[in-house]
Amino acid sequence: MNTSQQPTLQEQLAVASNLLSVQLQPFVTPISGALVDGTAIHVGTGGYVEWRRNRLLLTNEHVAREVKKHSLARKCFDSSDYLHINNPYQVVAAPEDLAFSPVDDRWNAVRHSAMAFPDYRFEERHAPLQAEYLFVMGFTGEKAHYSPAFEMLFTTGTPYLTQEYDGALEPEETRRSIKHPDFDPVCHFAMHWHPDATTPTGGKTSSIPLDPHGMSGSLVWNTRIVEFAERGETWTPGVARLTGVLWGWDTSDRFLFATRIEHVAAFLARFYP
Numbered sequence: 001m002n003t004s005q006q007p008t009l010q011e012q013l014a015v016a017s018n019l020l021s022v023q024l025q026p027f028v029t030p031i032s033g034a035l036v037d038g039t040a041i042h043v044g045t046g047g048y049v050e051w052r053r054n055r056l057l058l059t060n061e062h063v064a065r066e067v068k069k070h071s072l073a074r075k076c077f078d079s080s081d082y083l084h085i086n087n088p089y090q091v092v093a094a095p096e097d098l099a100f101s102p103v104d105d106r107w108n109a110v111r112h113s114a115m116a117f118p119d120y121r122f123e124e125r126h127a128p129l130q131a132e133y134l135f136v137m138g139f140t141g142e143k144a145h146y147s148p149a150f151e152m153l154f155t156t157g158t159p160y161l162t163q164e165y166d167g168a169l170e171p172e173e174t175r176r177s178i179k180h181p182d183f184d185p186v187c188h189f190a191m192h193w194h195p196d197a198t199t200p201t202g203g204k205t206s207s208i209p210l211d212p213h214g215m216s217g218s219l220v221w222n223t224r225i226v227e228f229a230e231r232g233e234t235w236t237p238g239v240a241r242l243t244g245v246l247w248g249w250d251t252s253d254r255f256l257f258a259t260r261i262e263h264v265a266a267f268l269a270r271f272y273p
Contacts, residue, residue: 013133013161016225016237020135021159023237026077026115028219030139030155031063031085033070040082040153042144046074047219047245048103050116052272055107056100057085058264059217060247064089064099074103076112080152083109090271095187096259097247098267119265123222123241126189126260131169132226134191136160136246136256138218142209158209161223165190165255180250180257187263191220191256193249212249212256220244220258 007015033043044063049056057074066072067089073082083106091099128134136159143156167175178190195210222243228235244258 013225016133016223016235017135017159017161019237020161020221020223020240021137021157024135024137024219024221024240025157025159026113027117028137028139028157029057029074029076029114030144030153030214031059031066031217032073032082032153032155033066034073035070038151039146039148040073041070041146042139042141042153042155042214043070043072045138045215045217045246047217048114048116049100049219049242049268050118051268052119054102054272055104055116056268057103058098058100058219058245058268060097060245061089061091061093061099062097062247063217064091064101075155076110076114078113079110081110082153092267094182094247095184096263096267098245098259098264100268100271117219117242119268121241122265123243123261125262126222126243128164128222128224128243129226129230130166131163133223134162134164134243135221135223135240136162136191136215136218137221138212138215138246140209140212141214142211144214158215162191162193162256165192176253178250178255179253180248180255182248183257188247188257188259189244191258193251193254193256212251215249215256216247218246220246 031044032040043066046059072085087101089099139155221240246258248257
């Protein structure tokens with residue numbers, strides 16, 4: 001058998017990341033804040049989920065808190081229009097750091113291709129296989145800009161394929177402790193953040209933001225790539241499961257932090273049992 005034609009692991013992961021981006025971008029949205037001068041800024045990321053037949057905009061409490069400073073708005077995939085987030089947020093502060101706003105009443109206010117990620121595709125708890133690949137889809141302030149000519153805030157999504165940080169698997173020279181004061185391993189998990197070492201699937205290194213600010217509220221999926229490989233089964237992006245919501249980072253020690261899905265589900269269940 002000629003193995004020279006077999007794709008490398010890096011090439012396989014690049015394909016997987018592209019497939020995940022295409023399938024999962026309809027579930028995410030940038031969240032903007034209106035300024036008094038009529039312009040707007042990027043304040044965070046949200047994800048559309050369907051929980052007990054209710055469509056919800058899910059994000060962080062610290063993102064939703066920005067409503068005290070700005071009128072907040074969201075977008076729907078394939079639509080250029082921003083929609084005012086008119087329904088009040090239900091929130092829980094740190095360590096969960098979660099918030100949601102119902103969106104059913106204005107789901108069809110504009111033409112779009114957005115979708116709400118269904119609760120039957122939520123993991124019961126965050127427990128991926130060791131060295132499993134996780135996928136984050138969010139929006140950074142670094143890749144957002146307001147155009148006075150178009151009177152519109154433009155944002156570009158950042159898909160990021162990574163892995164959970166596991167000190168047992170980390171080489172001694174890169175092993176490090178998690179020092180973030182708000183990190184709680186019972187409620188959270190940590191992921192690698194190495195944007196400077198990331199291979200851009202589109203071929204442009206400028207497409208990779210070095211600063212994750214603005215990604216708060218991003219959905220995190222367990223891709224199950226390793227799981228399916230170990231079972232000898234064909235993997236597709238449709239098997240990915242929601243496993244957390246990103247809330248923070250430590251760029252000096254190269255970590256992203258997310259709230260575990262079991263805490264997300266428990267929060268939503270308080271309002272929709």
